[in-house]
Amino acid sequence: MTEVEVSPEVAEYTEVHRHPEPKGFWSKYIFSVDHKVIGIQYLLLAVVAVFVGMALSLLVRLRLICPECSYPTLGTLFPVGAPEGVMTPEFYLAMLTMHGTVMVFMVLTTAPQGGFGNYFLPIQIGAADMAFPRLNMLSFWTTFVSFMLLMAAFVVEGGAPQTGWTGYPPLSAVPEATVPGIGQDLWLASIAVFCIASLLAALNFIVTILDLRAKGLTMMRLPLTCWTWFITAILGLLAFGVLLAAGVLLLMDRNVGTSFFVPGGLIVSDKQIDHSGGSPILWQHLFWFFGHPEVYIAILPGMGVTSHVLSTFARKTVFGYRAMVYAVIAIGLLGFVVWGHHMFVSGMSPYSAFVFSVLTMCIGVPSAIKTFNWIGTMWGGKIRFTSPMLYSIGFVSLFVSGGISGIFLGQPTIDLYFHDTYFVVAHFHLIMGVAAIFGMFAGLTFWFPKMFGRMMDERLSKIHFWLTFVGVYAIFGPMHYLGMLPHPRRYAEITGVDFLMEGGAAQLHLFITVAAVLTVLAQFLFLYNFVKGIYAGKVCTDPNPWEATTLEWAISSPPPHDNFGGKVPHVYRGAYDFSLGGAKRDFAMQCNDDRAVYGEPSAASGD
């Protein structure tokens, strides 16, 4: 083992036990217990999943603008779903379901938390690894099994499920109600396995943050990225267990003959179903008790990265650090008591709807605190418009745009009109889909030099930012108008209701599809930039190219095995000490003591 040099940034450190580096290919890259390798495995899984998800969304868009068009390649791939290349309505629903499921579970849940969280959480808190490295490996491979189960739904007889990512019964509970096959069962098995993986991962994250912080790293000195990963983990710990229970119940309804979610007297294809006593609303309660926290599981890490990046490139400390922390906690707590706003049209007492509505509005307060603090962080700063900074500003923009429509939808009277229209599609894609994705772009471009020791091409990243930023607004902006028509979502085609396709709706659909194709093409630019960066990017020997303050920038790039080589840095200050008066540089790293920052002992108290 070679001796790892301690960065000159580290003022003082504690010697701890070093773990031997694995030698074999399998233990080093496949069944690795190293959090950095596992983080990259999660990211790669998410990259594969996101391209699958995008391809599915394009099929959905193509079916919407031209239901009768034929795509011969598709006919070869899916002879049943697309006979002679023409997509059937059932195929459309299957693609839509799988798009949602793949994106929500395999991309938005895995990459921000499993990917970036795994890679950078231990380093940012000065730990050698997660608290339970082997459990961490188990979490990833369980997630992988879940992904394979989900993908298997494409190839089984009957194809992928057609019940939407929410899998509402009785459609999903009664096999006779959709194309027969085990697609829905595979989907449910995949979700159940995914729940177990996420539970284990969440447990690991919480223990790591509470138990493994370096000396001097108090909770209120944590980078905001760590805070969001922490709260996300708590949400995951409490939410996935409920979905697991719901998934098991639905699997039993389908395969054991129970009727938890199937009411009596249900008639499918002129035949009465032999079930009684259950309630489809029960599934909605259980699902959305998970489903709403899930939205924050997707978006919170993006908020953390955005706060982190905005502060770094505005060269200013985060405006209202404590308020940011409390806002994240408040969003996490409120996330558990608003699930009913997904069910305003499910036959709910107006008094219940009122309570859920008021609680939903309350989320606007911490969200606004975060938004104003992001703006306050940038205000008067010496802003460096690097690509991660652009993506982060894009995140703020998308978060606000998607958030405002959320205020509309949170009110029962308005939601009755907008429910299940394209307005909802626009809302959740902007705030939970694309904003979270922009958080990932920010994270990837920001941490790329640390992960691979090379730089991505800044120019290409910036071009990609503008193409994507304009692209997503072109896709989801017009959907607000479609929703007001009100154009219903999840319909393969609109026939017999002419007024819905008037007023420019057909042309808007065409416009959205063209924008979607172009935006997806722009992602290949990012992929090219990413892959090229790994193999042929400009070598970055400087461990801290962005002049950032947190611990990961004090070690070489890519970080050595064990991160700090058995020498844990001590932490002296908060995570965002920029533009300090009297300091030698315009920033102070968390591991710099006052002597390193100000050049003489006890010039300032530092805290």
Added chain:
Amino acid sequence: MSDAHAATVAQPTWQGGGTPLAVGHKKLGMWLFIMSDSLTFSALLLTYSYVRVANDWPTPFHFFPSIVFSTVMTLVLLTSSLTMVFAVSAAHHGARRKAVKWIWWTAIFGSIFVLLHSYEWMHLMVDEGMYPWANEYGTPLFGSTFFLITGLHMFHVITGVAYLAIVALGYRRGKWLPEDVEVAGLYWHFVDLVWMFVFPLIYLLSTSVD
């Protein structure tokens, strides 16, 4: 955290800012697992409450044999929690052989519970015609919820017995620490606690008062 106290709990890998709750990894991890698992059980118990209220719920159980039998099961499980307390206490006092003995007694009482429970299931299915998908008392959901909730609980007990066996062997060989016994105890008491919800909700509330 005082040094004297610090010596009694497992230390984090880094002697830094950790242990804000003065809890080692494994114990904290188990507490978190219990929180998560209790949410899963809560979801199932809420499901039970929901369908119970929504249906005309049968109350087919009688004082004898159902309640007497399930009371015996409850006593067996409670006794196992008591022996687990003895095990944890012995482990903390460094009485290794004694602790291992009590862990085995806990596993034995857990196994007796599983055997009694299996016998009850057999009886309900074979003699009473009660299955997860149908029963002769009324709504099929009566059987569904019964087998689902007691089944998941029994799964936890079986897992727990295996876990206890591993801990007993590992602790006897000196591979594991007294805290590992305590962590296993946390799990075991949790499983016991779940039964304290299952017993009144599933059994007592489904009884006809003759």
